Amino acid sequence: FLTVFQPLLYSKIMRYYSAVAAAVVAVLASYLWASLVSDRDGASNGVGFGGKEGRMASNEQGDRHHGVEDSGDQDSSDDDEDEDDDFYEDVEDEDDENSSPDDVGPILEAAPAPDVNWHLQGDAPFVIVDDILPKPLLDKILVEIEKGTKHVPGESADCVLERDGSDCGDERWFAYSLEEKGQPRDIFEQAVEFIVKADLERVLPHSVAAAVKGSSWRILLTESGDPSSVFHYDSDEDTDYAIPGTPLIIHPLLATVTYLTDYGNPTTVFDHAITSREKLYAPKAAYVCMPRANKHIGFDARLFHGSGAPIPKGKGKLRIIIGMNYHTRQSLETIVENVTLNENGLVKPIDVSKNGAMKVTPWNNDQNIITEEEIRDTWESFELETSAHGLDLCGVKHAPCRLFARLPVEEILHNETDKPGSTIGFQLGQGDFVIRQVPGKKKLSKFPPSDDKATALALKMLRERCAIYEKGVYTMNPPLNNIC
Numbered sequence: 001f002l003t004v005f006q007p008l009l010y011s012k013i014m015r016y017y018s019a020v021a022a023a024v025v026a027v028l029a030s031y032l033w034a035s036l037v038s039d040r041d042g043a044s045n046g047v048g049f050g051g052k053e054g055r056m057a058s059n060e061q062g063d064r065h066h067g068v069e070d071s072g073d074q075d076s077s078d079d080d081e082d083e084d085d086d087f088y089e090d091v092e093d094e095d096d097e098n099s100s101p102d103d104v105g106p107i108l109e110a111a112p113a114p115d116v117n118w119h120l121q122g123d124a125p126f127v128i129v130d131d132i133l134p135k136p137l138l139d140k141i142l143v144e145i146e147k148g149t150k151h152v153p154g155e156s157a158d159c160v161l162e163r164d165g166s167d168c169g170d171e172r173w174f175a176y177s178l179e180e181k182g183q184p185r186d187i188f189e190q191a192v193e194f195i196v197k198a199d200l201e202r203v204l205p206h207s208v209a210a211a212v213k214g215s216s217w218r219i220l221l222t223e224s225g226d227p228s229s230v231f232h233y234d235s236d237e238d239t240d241y242a243i244p245g246t247p248l249i250i251h252p253l254l255a256t257v258t259y260l261t262d263y264g265n266p267t268t269v270f271d272h273a274i275t276s277r278e279k280l281y282a283p284k285a286a287y288v289c290m291p292r293a294n295k296h297i298g299f300d301a302r303l304f305h306g307s308g309a310p311i312p313k314g315k316g317k318l319r320i321i322i323g324m325n326y327h328t329r330q331s332l333e334t335i336v337e338n339v340t341l342n343e344n345g346l347v348k349p350i351d352v353s354k355n356g357a358m359k360v361t362p363w364n365n366d367q368n369i370i371t372e373e374e375i376r377d378t379w380e381s382f383e384l385e386t387s388a389h390g391l392d393l394c395g396v397k398h399a400p401c402r403l404f405a406r407l408p409v410e411e412i413l414h415n416e417t418d419k420p421g422s423t424i425g426f427q428l429g430q431g432d433f434v435i436r437q438v439p440g441k442k443k444l445s446k447f448p449p450s451d452d453k454a455t456a457l458a459l460k461m462l463r464e465r466c467a468i469y470e471k472g473v474y475t476m477n478p479p480l481n482n483i484c
Contacts, residue, residue, distance in 0.1 A: 105437040110282035113272045119208050122362025126299030127203045130359040134352035140187050153316050157221040162345035168219040173334035175214040190349040192217050202360045203298040211468050216331050217324045224264045224312040224319055231306030231384045234325055238332035242450040242458035250461050252325035255301035259291040264319020266290045268309045273302035277395045282433045292421020308385050311409050328464040332457050369425035381406045400438040
């Protein structure tokens with residue numbers, strides 16, 4: 001019996017245990033795979049900014065800065081929206097492109113924004129300079145930009161400068177001060193030098209201009225009518241959120257936009273600065289600066305601004321600007337970008353000794369501001385794109401939020417036919433700037449720790465401002481008495 005059946009019995013037993021072992025291995029492998037996937041997803045969706053561009057995109061191709069709308073105009077993209085969601089827990093997705101103030105979360109109560117102390121010549125929120133660049137230099141720059149630009153109507157423009165092989169929107173640094181003039185190496189730095197010189201002599205008060213050591217600059221291209229530019233405050237993005245207990249972002253001493261073409265959406269500036277992280281404020285006025293080739297505007301870098309308002313001029317054509325930010329020392333974002341020159345791609349500075357005279361106009365907010373109620377019936381509401389679901393304006397306490405503004409779009413465009421490139425201010429009433437809570441939980445994820453380099457540079461920048469501005473006033477959002 002054993003001789004006949006033992007081999008068969010062992011064979012069945014072995015097959016049974018083999019099947020059991022295989023099932024156990026399969027269960028263990030499935031569990032291990034699920035754990036690995038969970039860990040991977042946790043890493044890819046983890047808390048944090050994802051580096052410099054976590055708060056805002058670096059380029060206006062579609063603000064921070066970082067963003068970058070205009071002076072620091074930034075752009076909104078699908079990747080940015082994914083990063084924005086990393087800031088919050090269980091925030092519902094309410095991104096309906098056709099939304100209005102009536103179909104999202106509840107309105108957040110906001111007091112009128114407090115007045116801030118302007119620090120521009122003429123005690124104005126911004127200064128306008130017409131014909132800031134010599135015409136031959138402007139024409140030469142446009143030719144060089146066109147060489148490196150690829151643009152399909154309806155899509156974002158791709159632009160690379162041959163001078164350094166980097167994207168037009170990358171941050172670059174030009175050293176210049178009242179004591180040590182710059183040494184431009186090509187036509188782009190030659191243009192930047194013209195702009196810096198005008199701003200230090202004609203736009204900033206001398207007490208502030210004397211502290212400037214240079215400017216970051218970038219070239220931004222956006223198709224007219226593109227609403228994706230992020231509204232933001234300008235800053236050296238790589239020092240953002242570097243020091244607990246101080247302003248979350250460190251503003252430049254001046255922000256500027258130089259229009260190289262006649263086309264595009266306007267730069268819209270709201271009289272709203274970060275004066276508190278506890279209270280919520282809404283702007284009392286909006287300033288709409290329409291583009292005009294060779295028009296330059298310098299404005300207080302603390303003001304909330306962007307180029308995403310749906311007021312297109314020359315729809316489908318490219319809006320091309322030079323955006324600049326002035327600092328007391330080289331900004332960390334330009335050190336991080338580390339753009340290096342290609343000597344073979346440089347177009348040397350040209351002779352502009354016969355330059356025409358520029359016209360400088362401080363734009364006083366008590367003049368040119370429209371308050372007529374009869375046109376308010378024609379005002380149109382639109383949403384302002386923001387980074388991190390409105391974190392900069394609403395702050396940790398009130399974010400995530402969505403912002404809506406109302407302006408006389410048709411009236412502004414009609415005015416352009418009579419006065420091209422005009423700048424108009426509008427007094428905002430109740431309902432003209434609406435802040436709404438995003439439905440869902442609003443717990444903010446923890447900010448990642450800054451590295452020592454960012455913290456040290458941020459402290460130096462803030463302390464340098466103590467010697468520039470008067471203590472106890474809204475000059476550094478909020479006053480830096482604890483630092484000074």
